[in-house]
Amino acid sequence: MPSPRYWREIPQRYRLEANKCKKCGKIFFPPRLICCECRGQAFEKIRLSDEGKIITFTVIRVAPQQFATQTPYVVAIVETKDEVRLTTQVADCKPEDVEIGKKVRLVFRKIQEEGKTGILCYGYKAVLV
Amino acid sequence: MRDVAIIGCGMTKFGELWKKSIRDIFVEAGLKAIDDAGVENIDSMYVGSMTSGLFVEQEHISAIMADYLGIAGIPAVRIESACASGGLALRQGFIEVTSGMNDIVLVGGVEKMTDGADATYALASAADQEYEVYNGITFPGLYAMIARAHMHRYGTTRKQLALVAVKNHKNGASNPNAQFQRETTIDGVINATMVADPLTLMDCSPVSDGAACVILCPLDQAKKYTDTPVKILASCAATDNIALHQRDDVTILKAVKLSGESAFKQAGISPGDIDVAEVHDCFTIAEICAIEDLGFVAKGKGGEFTEKGETALDGKIPINTSGGLKSKGHPVGATGIAQVIEIVEQLRGNAGKRQVKNAKVGLTQNMGGSGASSVVHIFRVV
Numbered sequence: 313m314p315s316p317r318y319w320r321e322i323p324q325r326y327r328l329e330a331n332k333c334k335k336c337g338k339i340f341f342p343p344r345l346i347c348c349e350c351r352g353q354a355f356e357k358i359r360l361s362d363e364g365k366i367i368t369f370t371v372i373r374v375a376p377q378q379f380a381t382q383t384p385y386v387v388a389i390v391e392t393k394d395e396v397r398l399t400t401q402v403a404d405c406k407p408e409d410v411e412i413g414k415k416v417r418l419v420f421r422k423i424q425e426e427g428k429t430g431i432l433c434y435g436y437k438a439v440l441v
Numbered sequence: 442m443r444d445v446a447i448i449g450c451g452m453t454k455f456g457e458l459w460k461k462s463i464r465d466i467f468v469e470a471g472l473k474a475i476d477d478a479g480v481e482n483i484d485s486m487y488v489g490s491m492t493s494g495l496f497v498e499q500e501h502i503s504a505i506m507a508d509y510l511g512i513a514g515i516p517a518v519r520i521e522s523a524c525a526s527g528g529l530a531l532r533q534g535f536i537e538v539t540s541g542m543n544d545i546v547l548v549g550g551v552e553k554m555t556d557g558a559d560a561t562y563a564l565a566s567a568a569d570q571e572y573e574v575y576n577g578i579t580f581p582g583l584y585a586m587i588a589r590a591h592m593h594r595y596g597t598t599r600k601q602l603a604l605v606a607v608k609n610h611k612n613g614a615s616n617p618n619a620q621f622q623r624e625t626t627i628d629g630v631i632n633a634t635m636v637a638d639p640l641t642l643m644d645c646s647p648v649s650d651g652a653a654c655v656i657l658c659p660l661d662q663a664k665k666y667t668d669t670p671v672k673i674l675a676s677c678a679a680t681d682n683i684a685l686h687q688r689d690d691v692t693i694l695k696a697v698k699l700s701g702e703s704a705f706k707q708a709g710i711s712p713g714d715i716d717v718a719e720v721h722d723c724f725t726i727a728e729i730c731a732i733e734d735l736g737f738v739a740k741g742k743g744g745e746f747t748e749k750g751e752t753a754l755d756g757k758i759p760i761n762t763s764g765g766l767k768s769k770g771h772p773v774g775a776t777g778i779a780q781v782i783e784i785v786e787q788l789r790g791n792a793g794k795r796q797v798k799n800a801k802v803g804l805t806q807n808m809g810g811s812g813a814s815s816v817v818h819i820f821r822v823v
């Protein structure tokens with residue numbers, strides 16, 4: 313992934329920065345330029361809660377090249393306390409310990425190694441609490 | 442708005458067509474369709490292709506295909522909407538004919554997926570690259586998360602998912618164009634290699650090469666070319682959030698629901714009036730969600746409905762008589778048009794062993810990504 317494309321997303325991937333519509337209060341992660349609820353265009357920057365729960369999940373056993381060394385790994389849709397959902401790996405667990413509804417915390421982790429040069433790419437992963 | 446008919450169809454066999462290039466297969470399907478329709482000239486062309494750039498490093502395929510089909514000079518447009526590219530191309534062709542802009546329009550779809558590209562990587566480009574794919578999800582993984590939520594919420598069983606594949610392979614076994622012309626069993630599906638829990642390899646449609654083309658013309662000219670024109674009663678598309686996690690309910694394919702509702706409205710009929718349908722079973726769970734969200738069965742009851750045999754060839758509403766994406770194959774850009782060809786053959790009464798008795802009205806539903814785009818067409822034999 314070219315570096316501008318990587319660093320553009322750093323506020324979201326490292327710090328869970330989202331934006332909240334000033335008109336209707338809806339929170340967007342990643343931030344958007346227009347609210348799809350009320351079409352408002354004024355937002356305040358917020359940081360998502362790192363506490364959440366599992367909405368649904370899977371165990372990836374066949375992965376694209378940059379994740380191939382990590383299989384099997386769990387990927388889930390997590391809903392944070394602010395009712396925002398994101399797709400994330402669930403780390404440090406046995407696949408059989410993951411269940412819908414279980415509480416998780418989002419932590420900062422290495423996500424993948426880029427292409428041939430193996431540059432480390434970081435972001436959020438969930439861990440069971 | 443003029444009424445529009447399909448007057449000719451042509452497709453390649455789907456499968457690993459290693460001896461043929463992307464242009465070979467498109468031209469093969471195109472020539473068959475032109476021959477089937479008996480038209481002399483083509484006014485305009487649309488080509489659906491998801492990502493010929495990633496699969497064979499060739500873009501600009503609208504011009505290449507017109508060139509190699511021997512009709513360069515005409516306007517040709519490539520349409521991309523992930524796996525719904527073919528269906529959406531048909532909608533563009535429909536718009537061109539219904540508007541009166543042109544009379545004879547060729548609409549095709551093509552994908553060459555076995556030329557060595559990393560298919561998992563290429564297909565993932567239909568998801569949200571920065572917020573889904575970056576974190577390690579794959580397409581089977583996205584549908585696996587839908588399946589898990591559906592099972593948890595509605596009690597859909599592992600066996601019911603498997604039964605979708607069993608039925609589609611049974612249908613595909615009698616389709617000479619299908620990639621896998623063989624039956625499978627519940628155990629064969631459940632015990633296959635796990636890809637993304639709870640989905641095994643046998644819940645997933647394959648990686649395929651293939652092309653499919655149809656010829657459109659105004660309905661009032663159609664009898665000049667064929668005794669059995671098939672009228673397009675509705676052509677509707679819709680979109681939804683690109684990322685699965687951004688949808689309020691991951692078990693509902695909203696774009697399918699919206700495109701279905703507008704199509705039934707445009708056609709002036711209801712789901713109960715459909716005699717046969719091809720839906721986008723890229724994964725077994727996708728067929729269950731599609732039949733629910735199109736209104737053939739209540740939400741959450743798709744698994745049970747399948748288990749009762751209501752979607753089989755002799756059921757209440759036969760689904761995927763071609764074998765579906767699962768058994769016929771899924772060359773992504775071609776799929777939407779191949780679905781249409783199966784319905785045209787059914788309505789013409791040419792489906793052989795797969796023929797649904799007295800089929801008069803048929804539906805196709807073609808979707809992109811994890812459901813962020815969907816196209817529904819409804820057809821009636823004239």
Ligand SMILES: [Zn+2]
Nearest residue numbers: 333336347350
């Ligand atoms: Zn708002």
